[in-house]
Amino acid sequence: MPASGLVARGVPSLPKFFIYIVVSIILLSIVILGLAAYAESLSGNYYYESGVPGFLLFVTIWTWLVYGGMLATQYYAPQFxxxxxxxxxxxxSAIFWISGWAWAASWAAYILSFDNYNSYDRIRGSWKAFGQTTxxxxxxxxxIWVLSIVALVAFCSACTRSSASAPINNIELANASKPNASESKTTTHSPS
Structure with missing residues (x-):
C-alpha cells in the first residue's frame, strides 16, 4: 500500500533538488525574520497594532524547527x-505560511491604500514604512509558501514511491531478517 510509506521510519530517497528547496526556505525565512522584526519595531510606537509581525516571527521560528530539524535528523540521526x-x-508549515503572507498582504494593502494620512509627518512616515515592510x-x-508546497509534494511522492525504510545502520538489527537461516534448510529427496 503506497500510503504506508508515509508512516514508515527512515529517510526516503528524496530527489536531488529537495535539499536546495529546503535550504532556500530556511534562507528566505531569515530575510522574513529581519523584515518582521523591523515591522514589529515600527508597529508598537503609535496607535496601531496589527499582530502580523509577531505571527511572522512565530512562523519563521516554526520553519527553522521543522526544516532545520528535518535536515539535521536526515543527516545526523536517520534512525530517528x-x-x-x-x-x-x-x-x-504550509498552513502557517499561507496564513502569514495573506494576513501581511491584507494589512499592507490597507495601510498603503491611504493617500492622505491627515496626521503628523512622523506618524505618516512610520505608517508607510510599516506598510512597505509588511x-x-x-x-x-x-x-516561501510556494516552495513549502513543492517540498511537501516532493516529500509525499518520495515516500509513496517506496514504502521501504532506508537502512538504519544498526548493527544489532543487521541480521534480524534472517533468523536461524542454517536451521531452516531442509533437504528433500525426490523419488527415483
Missing amino acids: YYRIVVLVGQIL AACAGIGAL
Whole structure:
C-alpha cells in the first residue's frame, strides 16, 4: 500500500533538488525574520497594532524547527527520522505560511491604500514604512509558501514511491531478517 510509506521510519530517497528547496526556505525565512522584526519595531510606537509581525516571527521560528530539524535528523540521526512527524510539520508549515503572507498582504494593502494620512509627518512616515515592510514580508512569504508546497509534494511522492525504510545502520538489527537461516534448510529427496 503506497500510503504506508508515509508512516514508515527512515529517510526516503528524496530527489536531488529537495535539499536546495529546503535550504532556500530556511534562507528566505531569515530575510522574513529581519523584515518582521523591523515591522514589529515600527508597529508598537503609535496607535496601531496589527499582530502580523509577531505571527511572522512565530512562523519563521516554526520553519527553522521543522526544516532545520528535518535536515539535521536526515543527516545526523536517520534512525530517528519519522516520516509522519515530518509530514505533519510540513503541512502545518504550509498552513502557517499561507496564513502569514495573506494576513501581511491584507494589512499592507490597507495601510498603503491611504493617500492622505491627515496626521503628523512622523506618524505618516512610520505608517508607510510599516506598510512597505509588511508588503515585502507578504511577497517573500508567498514565495516561501510556494516552495513549502513543492517540498511537501516532493516529500509525499518520495515516500509513496517506496514504502521501504532506508537502512538504519544498526548493527544489532543487521541480521534480524534472517533468523536461524542454517536451521531452516531442509533437504528433500525426490523419488527415483
